[in-house]
Amino acid sequence: MTASGAGRRRRTVICALPLLGFVMAGALAPVIAPYDPIANDLMASLARPSVEHLLGTDQLGRDQLSRLLYGAQASLILAAAVLAVSVTVGVVIGAAGGFLGGWPDRVALWLMDVTLTLPSLIVALAILGVRGHGSANLVLALSLTGWPPFARLARGRFVSLRRSAYFDALQVLGASRFRILFQHALPALAAPVLVYASIEIGFIVLSLAFLSFLGLGIPPPEPEWGQMLIDARPYLDSALWLALPPGLAIAAVVLASNLLAEQFATDDLPLVRLGLPRRRARMNGSTAGPYRVEELAVAFAGRKVVDGIGYRVAPGRALAIVGESGSGKTLSTLAPLGLVDATAQVSGRAVLGQVDLLGGGPAIREAVRGRRVGVVLQDARGALNPVRTVGALLDDAVRHAGGVPRGLERARSLELLTMAGLPEPESQVYAYPHSLSGGMCQRVMIALALAGEPEILIADEPTSALDVTTQAQIHALLADLRESTGMGLILISHDIAAAARIADDIAVCYAGRIVENGPAADVVSRPDHPYTRGLLDAVPSPMAVPGTRFRTLPPAEPARRKVGACAFAPRCARAAKRCHVEEPPLEPVAPGHTSACWVRPTVARPIGDEGA
Amino acid sequence: MLELTAVRVAFPIAGRLVPVVRDVDLSVRPGELLALVGESGCGKSTIARTVVRLERPIAGTVSLDGADVHALRGDALRAYRQAVQMVFQDPFQSLSPRQTVARALAEPLHIHRIGSWAARRRRVAELLELVELDPGLAGRRPRELSGGQRQRVAIARALAVRPRLLICDEPVTALDAPVQATVLNLIRDLVDRLGLGCLFIAHDLAVVRQLADRVAVMYRGRIVESAPTLRLMDAARHPYTQALLAAVPRLDADPSPAPTLRGEMPGPLASIDGCAFNPRCPQAFDRCEAERPQMIVGPCPDESVACHRQNQELA
Known part of the structure; x- marks a missing residue:
């Protein structure tokens, strides 16, 4: 079922809010954090949340709210760096493959496939294990397996661009490949990459927290959410306020980015509902x-x-x-x-x-x-399910229409195809719509409507x-x-x-x-x-004198009626x-x-x- | 000016090279509008794409003023890109959704580094006037335009670099009937006013009658008949041309459906001996199955047909 457009937009905004909050918190941490996040104050160690320390303090007396905000900043900077590397590498590889075709494309595809089979966290653990801690190594570890989605995105767009009439038109105009690439192809890629990047943020934040929790992330005393969780672990019984905020923050960011992904995915679904209804209700009269x-x-x-x-x-x-x-x-x-x-x-x-x-x-x-009531549409090929054979499509329609005993649908299907003038229906029932010509697809569509x-x-x-x-x-x-x-x-x-x-x-x-x-x-x-x-x-009249003008109507008025x-x-x-x-x-x-x-x-x- | 000699274009299908354009000879003279007509899959669009170098022939040559188009390099190629322009079937797909009309029209001038910034702006205004578009549309994007307006923009873009030859690949097929007429008038006007040569691809003979100076009919990769428009319309000789003419809906005729051509054009993989049209031809006889008919010129020097029945009568 399709929801109304307003409802969908509202849900998208709701999903985006925690992410926006995360970005704001990270960006504004130095301004809004009430304390220095690494300043110890052993006098105030393990203080409960109060007006002074809104989220309490940890065992070293550091303000938890400030650490949470600076932790967001650390995650944000790392996520931005990982995304920058992943997007650059991914777009270059994907675009090269999609734009050039041939062997560069095969190499690019092979690289993507191989990388996608690697478990990203294990690769990250291995790299950090070999090269040691440090932000640069973290970025490397997460980017190494983070680029293939962007490469796929870029490749997909570029392949469809290469096959489009628009690309042909540019070539005929004499545009160089350089121009097509930088003036037309890459700008068109910006929006989908941005959307996908917002989705990736959740995964990067989760990975960082995970690696920090294992002691492989940002080294203490710099604040980091995963690190905060380890610090809080010994006090789970006595000071739950330590574990709760970083835990909830991680959960919120990850959940929001996943829900956003879901939202974008469903937004793209076509709104056409021509499918056969499931409910059966015979009507009299x-x-x-x-x-x-x-x-x-x-x-x-x-x-x-x-x-x-x-x-x-x-x-x-x-x-x-x-x-x-x-x-x-x-x-x-x-x-x-x-x-x-x-x-x-x-x-x-x-x-x-x-x-x-x-x-x-x-x-x-x-x-x-x-x-x-039967319906035949203009674009018959588009209206026929491409993964089902002509026979299967018709059998479904016959079953839906009812009145034919089970097991005899195929006979009726053949009868309908014959009525619609499809040549050799006995062999064509095994054909898929894409192998039929436009006229034949339209005959199949008519047979379906006659069922x-x-x-x-x-x-x-x-x-x-x-x-x-x-x-x-x-x-x-x-x-x-x-x-x-x-x-x-x-x-x-x-x-x-x-x-x-x-x-x-x-x-x-x-x-x-x-x-x-x-x-x-x-x-x-x-x-x-x-x-x-x-x-x-x-x-156009068949009697018209060649060279005379076509008779026309005045153009439609754009003005409102x-x-x-x-x-x-x-x-x-x-x-x-x-x-x-x-x-x-x-x-x-x-x-x-x-x-x-x-x-x-x-x-x-x-x-x-x-x-x- | 444009001359195709024994052009053969093939595509890899199912692991082998299958010819879709077979030994086509064709010429377009300056100021002449030649219509190339046939069903989808007959190779007519491939010819258009070969002329603008989107495809390469495996044999034969395409030449403009004597120079082999597919051998051009560097400055000569640049000049060719200016001399020959194309209008595509679906203006919604051939225009960038992100470009405004003004930017789309200025793009070819940027590409060929023609004129200063101010000169380009003047040229854009000129082009809008040339295709009878409201200058107020310059800031719009394609989705804010009607189908007819979009195709006018595509035509204006093709004319921006002052080409001498215009290739139109079914430019009105995607448009409503009443809009088709206005775009066709525009194309004919422009061809006459600017003295362009024009290769116009169509599947509908009704459109071509008032538009073209000469018509070539294509079937399964080959030209089967070619003649001045009026001759072809009033005295079509190839049975396929006759069938195409009979398929055109007429307002003045008997409203019951006309007798139609049986079956469909066999795909490029099917092997047919003799005349490619013989399996569907109502006039076929034994020779049509055995031997492929050659294009024979006559009775007038401008007419030719590839049909055994016609050639028999001529002989």
Whole structure:
């Protein structure tokens, strides 16, 4: 489950607080410590915590609070030194490997792997045993095994940079390797290294305390937390106040840095929740009727992205929702299924059979997903689990959909793949998604969506990532399936020409509203709304004269949308005064054809009679 | 100006070198926009990448004004980097997320040490105007721009060093349909105004019709047909070109799905005797399986096709 963004941020701050306290204490120790940490005062030996000595004194009468603060300083300086060495060594090795590739990369990887197998504390003990005490040796001992995580981080980033279009672009521009490295690659590495370093602090503090406890750390009388613990050991019965503060300080710093690590790790998880729900809940009342969405609104943090959208799809019909990215076309179909970020506020009605998908809790929406409503996404390869075979993916979907006896899932899977037109399904069930072409991945995705024998199939830009010839194949497949299964089809597309090819009806979406809705042939041949006309004009015409300009819409206005005005007015060539002050409602312009526009030419011109 | 002669590019796949571009001849003249069209995996992007030296051919030569591009070193290479620039498919990935528009546009000038600080600033303003972007966007980062704006920035960056040849690798595929038209108009305008040569990679023939002067169609690493745009569109001769044309969605046609090409292009590892298109070709006959058709020029000097049926008719 995903928590809200605010909660996550709060937890991150809470985790970071002890670390911040540690750094402040260490940095400000000389200023805020009330006493000299190594000044003996045998008169005040083993004093209990009091106003004079807030944390008491040790057997030599030294102020414990001052020692704790200076101990933080010692740990902080050592941790900084260890990190500086580890980061430098790690980034140089990792970056060299990732940037150069080939044998330097193999050497770097080998070094990382070997070092990672070494137990760091034992290596540190061995080094300190051979070379003796001293801060320099401590830093060496801990850095020697501390650099591989940074090397991995750097290598990973550099390898992905080397494979990116951005790197290609820089090379084509003629940038030298030196420039790419210092102007682009290294600065991009700063943030992740900083995050990882904050996590490493905990481990370094713990290691230092451990080594000091064994008498291998910072030599007395310099204050150090581990050293303080040894000093306190003989007095555990009589003076517990000696052991408690350094012990708690170590625990707090280590815990905080680990929790912070956890927090960063979960922050990076994708928020998409398209997985199949675990709960099974069959629902009754699936008498075939139209799927109706009414007055749908979706808002993020109070900003409406979908504002009063309605549409209906009858069994066996195909509706295309057409619009630019950001127009709300995808949200208006996925929100009723609960496939939106948890922070979205969704209202309205979405009636399938006799059930209002938005009339209750998430269980209602989960129950229809993958069963009564199938979803096909644009990036099929990304949506398929890469570590499972096509057969395993389909078997899961079949099991989830229910109705097939155990052990017979594979037969049904083969049937579905055949329906989706995957060639040689018997052998392809053993293939992994990455070995299939984009078109084949999309066929697998369609087969998955068909597993529940859905009443409605939602296809979100199913062909935008495909070649034209494959696009035509997938369009033909969707049209065939609709006919043979009688399911309703909702196609989401930015391409009105592709929409017209398979849909019975077209709804044109602009700025979170439907501005025109009607039979596809009508909308395409007699568009009423100027935006629809603009979309149609932008379709490259197969009859166009070579060398003529493409017809375009005026660019989108970056300005915020005015409340109570037509959202398209700033881009509209025929906008009148009224368009800027009053929002037009959807009104019938022909049987079954509605449009939301104030300015209507008295005689609708057929498309294509304007000069180019 | 740009001349590809028998260019062959291969990648190591499954332990052996597999050619993805096979003996391609191609030329782009100054002021000409040549569209290279084909399905994904046909090698068209590899050609673009080879021209800008991101890949090396294993045989054949790429030459600009007679000089072998892959033999260039030192100052000559520096000059080539200025003369030839590229616009990538996805502007979100080809621009640094951390650079502002102004810095991205000034970067090529820094790299090639062109102009003083003030001159660079003027050039950035000039470039923004050239690609019809609001000068107020100079301080924005890519994530604050729309897809169309980002691609304009990428185009402006490519033009910063005043190249003579522009390579566009599917520059509008990642954009919404209405935005595509505006970017295409811009590219055509710039090619005309600046007299650039342009190699434009596309998978969609619909886009190319209004844009290109000449079209070359590629299938599985080879050019199968090449002709002036209008000739190719109105009288396509290779069955593959005809299939590509039929796959374009049309508003005025019968709304039912058009008959489509069966199957998919076989991968680079599959071995096919004869014409690479014969397993999918509705017009294939026995000769197509046995012998690979050669590119035959004609009937006009600017047209050529590699198809046994066509060559039979010509003969």
